[in-house]
Amino acid sequence: MLNTGELKMSWARQYMPVLGAIRKRFEAQKPLSGTRIGMALHVEAKTAVLVETLAAGGAEVYITGCNPLSTQDDVAEALNSVKNVHCYAKRACSVDEYYDAIDRVLDSNPTVTIDDGMDLIHRIHTKRRELLDNIVGGCEETTTGIHRLRSMAAEGKLEFPVIAVNDTPMKRHFDNVHGTGESALSAVMITTNTLIGGKWFVVAGYGFCGHGLAKMAHGLGAKVIVTEVDPRRALEAHMDGYYVMTMEEAAKIGDIFVTTTGNTSIITGDHFPLMKDGVILSNAGHFNVEIDIPWLEEHKEGMEKRDGIDTYIIKGKKISVLAEGRLVNLSVPKGMGHPVEVMDLSFALQALCSEYIKNEGPKLSGGVYEVPNDIDVSVAKLKLSSLGVEIDKLSEYQEKYMTSWDIGT
Incomplete structure (x- = not known):
């Protein structure tokens, strides 16, 4: 019989078809094999589906919360029963407990980070600098984290590449709005x-x-x-x-x-x-x-x-x-976070950007990078496909017109 955390995850899964499609590919191809992913996100059902997807792709995942009050303890418990997943989050933790859990994630010596608010990256750059040599890059989920990261980058203090997942259209126009x-x-x-x-x-x-x-x-x-x-x-x-x-x-x-x-x-x-x-x-x-x-x-x-x-x-x-x-x-006690279908899009971006940063991060210098356009578009296409929605395509003539400068009146 499923416990309450597993039931929540099961409910979320059925409304996350985009992440589900990515998971099928990840299970077959294992593109994240050999990757240790350190995460600080809101630990609740939708996040758990992302974590499962990353683990299915071959990653070893270590996760804690990014807010002392946003963890759902039953989901955190359920995550610890998922193969290759280690969860240290708990609800209503003290500030000391919060950072102790972040340090437990960092003790895994991650190669990729996924942040919501930049606390992991801040900790690495200020308290755990011995980890920098092994990190190929990271992803940031939210507006506040991107603000902090851009400030770091402007001062030349961000020492590995980070994908600004928050700033891409498929995040801003759906998750944020x-x-x-x-x-x-x-x-x-x-x-x-x-x-x-x-x-x-x-x-x-x-x-x-x-x-x-x-x-x-x-x-x-x-x-x-x-x-x-x-x-x-x-x-x-x-x-x-x-x-x-x-x-x-x-x-x-x-x-x-x-x-x-x-x-x-x-x-x-x-x-x-x-x-x-x-x-x-x-x-x-x-x-x-x-x-x-x-x-x-x-x-x-x-x-x-x-x-x-x-x-x-x-x-x-x-x-x-x-x-x-x-x-x-x-x-709040009954707060469930963003609707499931919205987080399906945001976490699909996280999954694909994690794959991207694993492969491309070693070639990039420290700084904030945009989500590659093909990733953003692919998430939109997967969502439309799951809805059974078809759209028009440009003809060759239209494509030529849109890329030419010498066609006028």
């Missing part, structure tokens, strides 16, 4: 049991994640406010039909806030005193730095704790923070 949009909103709704329709819903940041969240909230009848620092994105939000204002102004009228910037200090002590009684705050960025929790802890007059909700009393008003300000879609 639809995945974050649906899952963050679902987490808020299932945790608070409050209505979205008619509420002032504040989205901090109008990148791909903010786009998706604003669209979903608007679809449920919310009055959507967007806060931004980029004038082009702010103008785009305005033209898309949303209210655009500063966080100081939004703080006075917002009912529900979700931060999606990947930056720090988005909602701070300047904003909390302006807020309504009963306001709900949450974060859909990777790290728990967008909402200033230390300020709330220091200034609280009282506190109420519920499952996934910390309610602070500030000047007699209740300000509720979901999931301790951590990634809301995975860190």
